[in-house]
Amino acid sequence: xxxxxxxxxxxxxxxxxxxxxxxxxxxxxxxxxxxxxxxxxxxxxxxxxxxxxxxxxxxxxxxxxxxxxxxxxxxxxxxxxxxxxxxxxxxxxxxxxxxxxxxxxxxxxxxxxx
Numbered sequence: 001x002x003x004x005x006x007x008x009x010x011x012x013x014x015x016x017x018x019x020x021x022x023x024x025x026x027x028x029x030x031x032x033x034x035x036x037x038x039x040x041x042x043x044x045x046x047x048x049x050x051x052x053x054x055x056x057x058x059x060x061x062x063x064x065x066x067x068x069x070x071x072x073x074x075x076x077x078x079x080x081x082x083x084x085x086x087x088x089x090x091x092x093x094x095x096x097x098x099x100x101x102x103x104x105x106x107x108x109x110x111x112x113x114x
Contacts, residue, residue, distance in 0.1 A: 007106065008053070011046030011068075014099055018042040018075065021096060025088040038078040042100075045071035049107070062114040069107040076100040 019042075022035050045068045052064035079100055083093045 008046070008050055011049055011103065014075075014096070014103060015043045015046050017092070017099075018079075018096060021088050021092045024092075025082065031087060034078055034081065038075060038082075041071045041074040041078065044068075045075060045103070045107075058114055062111060065107055065111050065114070069104065069111060072100055072104045072107055076104060 019039060022038065025031055025035060027035075048064050048068040048071065052061045052068065055061035055064055076097065079093060079097045082088055083090070083097055087093070
């Protein structure tokens with residue numbers, strides 16, 4: 001199981017990797033909004049998890065982690081679209097789809113335990 005500090009770092013690395021991957025995707029009418037949304041959702045997931053670590057109550061922590069999960073699900077969705085459209089570095093995109101799936105499962109597991 002991932003320690004709290006390790007998950008914070010893993011979410012941060014994920015967000016940075018998404019941003020770096022998106023730098024390889026050519027800007028077009030089709031990609032601009034998706035890229036912007038993916039940056040928002042991938043960074044928001046980690047930010048909300050970080051906020052949950054300072055929550056004064058369990059319900060507040062659960063709400064913040066729930067938002068982190070929602071954002072990770074959205075990230076996974078957009079990454080699958082990028083992969084299917086073969087946008088950016090395919091190997092990196094495949095890794096990010098896998099990583100976002102794993103992070104989604106971890107966040108869901110934490111919510112279930114709260």
